[in-house]
Amino acid sequence: MMRLSPRLTLRSPSLHTKLMLALVILVAIVAGTSAYALVAHERQRRLTALEERATRIADLFSQSLAQPLWNIDLAAINGQLAALAPNPEVAQFTVTAVGYGIVSTAGKAVQPKPADSVVRVRAIEYTPPGDAPREKIGEVRVVLTKAVAEQAISDARRAILAMIAAVVAVLYAATFLLLKRMVRSPINRLEEMVDRIASGDLRARCTVESGDELGRLALRVNVMADRLQESTVSLRASERKYRSIVENALEGIFLLDRNGQLDEANPAMAQLLGYRDVHDLIEAAANAAHKQPFSPEQIATLFEILRKQGEIVGLELQLQRLDGTPIWVQLNARGATDDDGSLRGLEGLLTDMTARKHAVESLRRHRDQLELEVVVRKRTELELLASREELQQLSAHLEAIREEERKHIAMEVHDELGQLLTALKMDLSLLRMQLTPTSAAMQKAEQMRDLVEQTIQIVRNVASHLRPVALNFGLASALEWLAEDFTRHTHIPCHVNVTGSEPTFSDFRATALFRIVQESLTNVARHADASRVDVTLANTEAGVELTIGDDGRGFDMVTARAGYSYGLQGMAERARLIDAKLLIESTPDSGSVVRLFVRDDAVIVT
Incomplete structure (x- = not known):
């Protein structure tokens, strides 16, 4: 018999309660948003109307006070201001004359803050008779308070909120009754039938009362019950198939409890460890006098890995066969739990990898040898790079020496040889002064002079190509x-x-x-x-x-x-x-x- 999970008996808010809560939240959000929008619109409308009234009053006073202000008729001015001053929106009227300052003031004694008032200032201009231009004689300042408009807005806000609250209450009550009749009762009947099916009564069926979602859900519960009956039959067939797979598998399959005892094993596991059959393997594992397949240290390590990682994947272990021959295996395992979720044991799969392990060891030796050769090669490359760097430094040094030598030779050629050739040229000039112009000696002296000039030019060219003076x-x-x-x-x-x-x-x-x-x-x-x-x-x-x-x-x-x-x-x-x-x-x-x-x-x- 199937038993209900304890978690299914926990009390939690019903679907009816959740739907009503969602409805209340949704209506509250919509109503609050609508109320906020209405109040904001009403506030904007009233403030706009207040600003328009302030503008009209200021324009009216700027025209009506022109003549009294020109004649300095304070009674007329005060009368006009007093006519509108009792208005609750009026904070202050101030008339100022050019050159005289404030002429008249009317309004409340306590003035509102600038942020809570609307201020309009208009110039008062007088038009003299004839074609004389208009002349500014003063200005009027109108200050209206927003307090009256804000009070009206607050009243409107309270009225709107009261109306919305009433609508929400009525809507909540109507929806509560409808949901209770149309949703909660059918769901309770479905829960009762599902509990019977979960308890093992696979012949129980739900009554389909409507064609809506709940009716379709009842149909699906009935289909689920039919399939559960089919699954029970197929489960037994699958169990037989699973047992056949385990018995014929090439890898060792086993179930190891927390005390290190083998609860289950397959023939491949017994053959891997050198036993005749599974019965001998399990008996040997249960007998403390015999050598166990897993040592206590290995068992503790396996369950520690399972606790930390939840599974064991590709773990390599060294075990011993019944005859004492060591073998290498690869272990893949996961935890086996009881109904209460506690760890009962370890379900594992063993694969013989002794031959592969030997091959890996051989490859590792070859790899170590290759790594050693690579290290030697890298050392050689570093030495070659160091030699190359030294050659480059030597090349730079030789180039610097070569340029310095060229500079020295150029200076020697220019200074020493140039001075000698210049002195020789001067001596030839003195010699020419002592010779007859048409004599053969004079002609020879001219030729020598030309040779000296050519030599001086050659010396200059050689010095310039060795080290151009222009570089200085x-x-x-x-x-x-x-x-x-x-x-x-x-x-x-x-x-x-x-x-x-x-x-x-x-x-x-x-x-x-x-x-x-x-x-x-x-x-x-x-x-x-x-x-x-x-x-x-x-x-x-x-x-x-x-x-x-x-x-x-x-x-x-x-x-x-x-x-x-x-x-x-x-x-x-x-x-x-x-x-x-x-x-x-x-x-x-x-x-x-x-x-x-x-x-x-x-x-x-x-």
Whole structure:
């Protein structure tokens, strides 16, 4: 026999009570909203009417008081004000004359707050006879209180709320009686029949009294009873099928209680643990003298996991067969509870994974070996990266030494050799002064003088190419000298454009930028076949951008990189040394553009 769950006997508000409560809440919300809207509308209407009255009174006084105020007829003024002052909405009337101040005041002694009053001020103008223009002689101030309107609004609010309360009460009483007759009584009869069916009387049937929702519910309860009868029959068939599945399963299925005793097991479980059949396995587990399938520590661990997680999934355990052979199994289990919900035991499924465990161990050894090799490889890569960093630092150091040596050689050539050639030129000039102009010695002296001039020019060119003197005056000056020298030797126009303020770099960065531009112009002269070159130095808020563009035949970037272009590699290396971004854009027959960007933090602020 089926028994009702204790939770079904708990007292809770009935459906009838819930429906009435919902109706009361709904009606209260609708009524409250409607009342609020009506009161708000009435309040707005009354306040608008009050403001209109204040405007009309102010306009009336501004016209009617013009003549008395012009004649300073205080009696007439006071009479007009006194005519309207008794009105309960009037707080104060004030007439002010130009040059005299307040002429007359009428109204209540206690004035309302500005937020509780309506104020209108109008100018009083007098129209003299003839064509003379209108003249402002004063103004009238009208103050009406909102207290009367607010009191009327409060009365209207109380009347509306009283009416709504009466309507709600009548509606509640009518709805209560209707629901009791049409809903509560049929539901009570349905509850009685459902209790009989729940108690095990599957032959009980509900009487269908109507075609509404309750009638359809009664039909469904009857269908449920029919299906419960069918389910009882199929349940027995399912139990037989379940037993067949358990008996023929390849995995070990068992039921373990909290004391570690095996209540149930299948043949696969007995075979897995080395027993002849299930009977021997359960007897051995019940006998304390025999070795148990699970140790006390394993049992405690299993129930602890089950308590914390609610189930056991994929847990690997090491057990021992009857002959003492160790095996590895994978356990999946869930809790088995009693009718009161307390944990009775553990329903589990064991899968033999000894062979897989051995394979995993083998894979783990191979993995450890691979991890060791990876560690060695990473160490080697780190050493290579460190060596590369050292090479880059050495390259930067060698470049700095090379530039410093060029600077030193340029200074030596310019200062020492230049001075000697200048002294030689002066000696030749003195010698020419002592020779006959038409003599052979004079001609030889002229030739020597020309040779000295050529040598001086060569010395200047060598010194300039080793270390341009213009770099001492800034990057822009050095770029202009380089453009002029390029144009003079290649006959290709080269223009330098400087936008923004001229940036100031350290000597190392300025030299690197100069060499990149120099290498770019060398590539243009050798390969581009260009007719024009533009060099742009732009100083922006983000940094300095240096652009070298030509209209030559361009080149294929992929081919250039594959051909190990040392010029491009040198430019890239110089850009890396000064922490600049180098971008080269070129396509065949479309010219080339070299862009060099230096961040703002690399520029020296002067």
